[in-house]
Amino acid sequence: MKKRAMILCALTLLASxxxxxxxxxxxxxxxxxxxxxxxxxxxxxxxxxxxxSEVVSNDKKFTIRAGAWFLDDRAYQVAFKKAIEDGYKKLYxxxxxxxxxxxxxxxxxxxxxxxxxxxxxxxxxxxxxxxAKAGNLMDLSNEPWVSKMSESSKKDPTLNYEGKIYGASGxxxxxxxxxxxxELFDQLGIQPPKTAQEFLDACExxxxxxxxxxxxxxxxLWTADMFLMCWLQSYTFPNDPDFGKKLYDGTIKFDxxxxxxxxxxxxxxxxxxxxNENALSIDWPQSAQLFASGEAAMIVQGPWMxxxxxxxxxxxxxxxxxxxxxxxxxxxxxxxxxxxxxxGLGINAKTKLVQESKDLVNLILSPEIMGPWQEGEGSLPxxxxxxxxxxxxxxxxxxxxxDSGLTLPYKLSAFMPASASNAMVDVLTKVVSGxxxxxxxxxxxxxxxxxxxxxxxxxxx
Amino acid sequence: MNLKRKQVxxxxxxxxxxxAIFLLFFYVPFIQSIYxxxxxxxxxxxxxxxxWDNYLHxxxxxxxxxxxxxxxxxxxxxxxxxxxxxxxxxxxLNRQFRTRSFIRTAFYLPVxxxxxxxxxxxGQMLQFDGFIxxxxxxxxxxxxxxxxxxxxxxxxxxxxxxxxxxAIGYCAIIYLAGLQAIPKDMYEAAEIEGARGFSLFRYITLxxxxxxxxIVLFLTVVGALKLFDLPYIxxxxxxxxxxxxxxxxxxxxxxxxxxxxxxxxxxxxxxIFIVIVSxxxxxxxxxxxVEL
Numbered sequence: 001m002k003k004r005a006m007i008l009c010a011l012t013l014l015a016s017x018x019x020x021x022x023x024x025x026x027x028x029x030x031x032x033x034x035x036x037x038x039x040x041x042x043x044x045x046x047x048x049x050x051x052x053s054e055v056v057s058n059d060k061k062f063t064i065r066a067g068a069w070f071l072d073d074r075a076y077q078v079a080f081k082k083a084i085e086d087g088y089k090k091l092y093x094x095x096x097x098x099x100x101x102x103x104x105x106x107x108x109x110x111x112x113x114x115x116x117x118x119x120x121x122x123x124x125x126x127x128x129x130x131x132a133k134a135g136n137l138m139d140l141s142n143e144p145w146v147s148k149m150s151e152s153s154k155k156d157p158t159l160n161y162e163g164k165i166y167g168a169s170g171x172x173x174x175x176x177x178x179x180x181x182x183e184l185f186d187q188l189g190i191q192p193p194k195t196a197q198e199f200l201d202a203c204e205x206x207x208x209x210x211x212x213x214x215x216x217x218x219x220x221l222w223t224a225d226m227f228l229m230c231w232l233q234s235y236t237f238p239n240d241p242d243f244g245k246k247l248y249d250g251t252i253k254f255d256x257x258x259x260x261x262x263x264x265x266x267x268x269x270x271x272x273x274x275x276n277e278n279a280l281s282i283d284w285p286q287s288a289q290l291f292a293s294g295e296a297a298m299i300v301q302g303p304w305m306x307x308x309x310x311x312x313x314x315x316x317x318x319x320x321x322x323x324x325x326x327x328x329x330x331x332x333x334x335x336x337x338x339x340x341x342x343x344g345l346g347i348n349a350k351t352k353l354v355q356e357s358k359d360l361v362n363l364i365l366s367p368e369i370m371g372p373w374q375e376g377e378g379s380l381p382x383x384x385x386x387x388x389x390x391x392x393x394x395x396x397x398x399x400x401x402x403d404s405g406l407t408l409p410y411k412l413s414a415f416m417p418a419s420a421s422n423a424m425v426d427v428l429t430k431v432v433s434g435x436x437x438x439x440x441x442x443x444x445x446x447x448x449x450x451x452x453x454x455x456x457x458x459x460x461x
Numbered sequence: 462m463n464l465k466r467k468q469v470x471x472x473x474x475x476x477x478x479x480x481a482i483f484l485l486f487f488y489v490p491f492i493q494s495i496y497x498x499x500x501x502x503x504x505x506x507x508x509x510x511x512x513w514d515n516y517l518h519x520x521x522x523x524x525x526x527x528x529x530x531x532x533x534x535x536x537x538x539x540x541x542x543x544x545x546x547x548x549x550x551x552x553x554l555n556r557q558f559r560t561r562s563f564i565r566t567a568f569y570l571p572v573x574x575x576x577x578x579x580x581x582x583x584g585q586m587l588q589f590d591g592f593i594x595x596x597x598x599x600x601x602x603x604x605x606x607x608x609x610x611x612x613x614x615x616x617x618x619x620x621x622x623x624x625x626x627x628a629i630g631y632c633a634i635i636y637l638a639g640l641q642a643i644p645k646d647m648y649e650a651a652e653i654e655g656a657r658g659f660s661l662f663r664y665i666t667l668x669x670x671x672x673x674x675x676i677v678l679f680l681t682v683v684g685a686l687k688l689f690d691l692p693y694i695x696x697x698x699x700x701x702x703x704x705x706x707x708x709x710x711x712x713x714x715x716x717x718x719x720x721x722x723x724x725x726x727x728x729x730x731x732x733i734f735i736v737i738v739s740x741x742x743x744x745x746x747x748x749x750x751v752e753l
Contacts, residue, residue, distance in 0.1 A: 134505045441701075
């Protein structure tokens with residue numbers, strides 16, 4: 001009797017293990033869109049958005065999931081979420097938006113697993129078109145907002161794959177450039193430089209005045225990537241619009257003279273002491289402190305810098321100054337800026353709530369929701385009708401550069417796999433640590449390119 | 462069904478849940494990972510079979526090759542320096558002196574501190590304007606101040622030295638336990654025979670301590686080859702590739718470059734490497750072990 005009970009117990013354990021292993025999140029309420037009325041059951045059987053709208057009744061009860069990695073508790077983010085929820089309530093009074101938010105890069109690991117297990121959110125922000133390549137995202141080329149996208153956005157490598165649009169350009173980010181302390185520049189009689197030599201001369205003047213010309217925070221490697229790619233941008237595309245494509249197909253190699261020239265400039269800057277001594281062991285917030293305190297005259301960062309700098313000055317009790325901006329430049333004075341979304345707003349190809357998801361995306365892209373949010377993000381408008389108010393005079397300067405120079409929706413790194421751009425950053429950090437630039441070090445990037453070429457989703461140039 | 466057979470059946474049934482979990486979460490993923498190591502896979506979509514390409518690229522990729530070299534340097538340093546120092550500390554701590562308990566605690570204390578927390582603190586201290594350089598400036602050694610983690614020559618040696626802060630105390634405790642297990646009468650007998658000082662160490666202590674030596678060497682070598690947290694937090698492998706370890710290279714290939722197939726190949730190379738080194742080391746040290 002006792003043994004029978006033991007056997008029964010073991011069998012029960014086995015069965016529960018098997019059932020636990022085989023169960024999926026559909027039973028746990030984790031499916032992509034859940035609906036509680038027969039109306040939605042019929043709607044989930046259809047794939048076409050047009051057909052869907054015929055059977056959808058707006059008073060149906062359902063939960064739609066929306067995913068993002070940036071919706072934190074900053075005021076404009078909270079307001080953004082609330083505006084979306086309120087707006088969606090007007091469209092679907094009985095619907096509920098379930099936010100699937102994991103802050104930071106962990107979100108992308110989670111999203112990968114969710115797409116692989118068919119549990120991804122119905123609507124999600126994303127950063128790579130690999131999802132479109134894998135069939136995880138819905139083709140949105142025929143959505144009404146596509147016609148409102150700027151021409152540059154339509155070519156954005158995060159949104160466009162093989163000529164089809166898979167995501168909405170939520171916002172337009174300036175890919176980075178040089179922010180400077182305008183007061184300090186005025187005191188030293190320095191004008192925003194137009195050529196690489198003028199830039200080096202400006203650094204020399206700043207150093208002679210006892211200040212650090214450029215604050216680097218390369219412990220955060222993305223800042224090193226931004227520095228390198230922004231400078232390469234101005235050396236490459238203005239002189240050869242196909243530089244990226246040629247690098248991709250091997251016509252141009254990674255040890256090309258133009259690429260070497262950028263590394264040589266950086267080597268010169270290092271040897272002359274134009275960077276902070278702790279460039280490789282501090283992160284970007286620490287480098288931003290150096291800039292805000294007035295110890296450093298320039299910093300290479302993204303569009304969040306004006307707002308971030310004001311906050312740093314207020315927190316640190318430093319003397320306030322007006323921030324200025326200029327892009328990197330080549331020897332002849334050519335410059336190119338990157339404006340892209342860097343991320344898109346897409347719809348899960350397997351969502352059961354097709355029309356509801358399209359309506360949600362449409363709502364998020366409306367001027368009254370997108371405008372204030374982009375203002376908070378320091379973003380540039382990429383959709384017709386969306387106005388972003390700017391109060392900082394530096395935004396006018398940026399606009400002038402955008403209008404006068406070559407603005408592209410992609411960086412050079414869009415034409416290479418992550419392994420190759422990381423190998424290029426390795427060479428950069430080596431040079432910034434004081435090692436003499438050796439062109440043969442770029443062979444690692446070339447090898448990585450040759451090995452991982454197939455993973456590159458080429459931008460539409 | 463006789464009694465013995467029934468017992469076997471019952472025992473097997475009890476084992477099935479654990480075996481199923483082990484199979485599902487260990488063996489199946491392991492076998493799958495062998496397949497993935499022959500593919501080009503970003504973690505999104507279907508993997509593409511590419512044969513031996515990943516394994517061939519491991520030997521061309523500076524992250525992996527530099528990581529392998531650094532891991533070996535770390536292992537050699539662990540075997541020669543860390544191990545000797547730990548033994549020396551253990552022998553000292555095994556003697557009778559007034560503050561013995563306090564010193565023993567002090568040596569072991571770093572082990573209970575989280576390596577991540579320690580890394581952040583050490584990172585701050587080793588910065589160019591950090592504590593270490595401030596001390597060097599104060600004692601007139603300003604000329605040798607350095608951004609210790611931002612220089613290709615000093616970044617990995619700094620990391621090796623930081624590992625010693627915890628490792629020596631940990632290994633010393635194992636040696637101490639081994640030393641205390643040696644019967645006192647063996648020393649007494651040897652002394653009666655005329656053995657003194659280094660002879661006692663060579664002919665009694667060392668042979669009797671060999672089981673502890675085997676364990677410490679094994680832990681040192683495997684720990685060195687698995688080194689990840691310190692370089693990940695302090696330098697992320699840089700500047701350049703100067704402070705990469707094999708484990709960090711595998712991690713970055715997977716989670717920074719989304720190169721899961723390649724990272725899996727690197728992981729398998731690392732595993733094979735650890736197995737080979739461990740077998741060689743254990744074979745060598747086991748031969749030297751003596752039993753009472």
